[in-house]
Amino acid sequence: MMRTQLLARQPELRTERLRLTQLGPDHFEAANVGLDDDDEGRKLTGTHARFTEDQIRDWLAKLPGAPDRADWAIVRTDDEKVIGEVVLNDLDVDNQSMNYRISLYGSTFYGQGYGTEAGRAVINFGLGVLGLHRISLGVYAFNPRAQASYAKLGFVLEGRHRDALYWDGEWHDELIMSVLATDPRPA
């Protein structure tokens, strides 16, 4: 049974080094850097649009209470630094599925296991607590770090959107991965 009523007030999730808490206006400074100033991150997430500060503030204000998605700020408990965001969105109630996305706010945070640690908590919440059957995601072919992290979470490659991203004059494929509630999940 799905418990989608949990989405409007999704619980805080805790891991060994992280606290995942409702993303919102309080996280403007970190999100602004993450969304706008980070060129590597923009390419890795295929973000063509440039957002104004007002657009980012408006967006963050809409997230708390949203009934069809869950956006968490990833906070490192050591120093209370907001190091990224992780999201379940595109709720499809009839088919018991959502989409997953994650972005750490800058390359200084990459490669230290934070993304996989945050993802594990969110996937366990989505499949185990919310009661989703399927969580899927898109990841660009040029992003082996993210693919490796997702594979560790139990995501399986299921297809490829050819030439889905046009970036700096080149076409790139987007890989589609998913994890089902019935899949074996790595511990």
Ligand SMILES: CC(C)(COP(=O)(O)OP(=O)(O)OC[C@H]1O[C@@H](n2cnc3c(N)ncnc32)[C@H](O)[C@@H]1OP(=O)(O)O)[C@@H](O)C(=O)NCCC(=O)NCCS
């Ligand atoms: C993708 C992201 C969330 C992953 O989180 P992370 O904390 O950096 O990743 P982790 O350290 O948990 O794990 C990365 C794994 O990829 C592996 N890896 C890194 N570079 C790699 C490469 N070039 N090829 C293959 N594997 C690679 C690492 O070795 C690690 O595996 P290991 O722990 O077995 O050694 C994070 O890097 C990020 O936010 N990147 C920018 C935005 C982005 O790419 N978002 C995803 C869009 S789909």
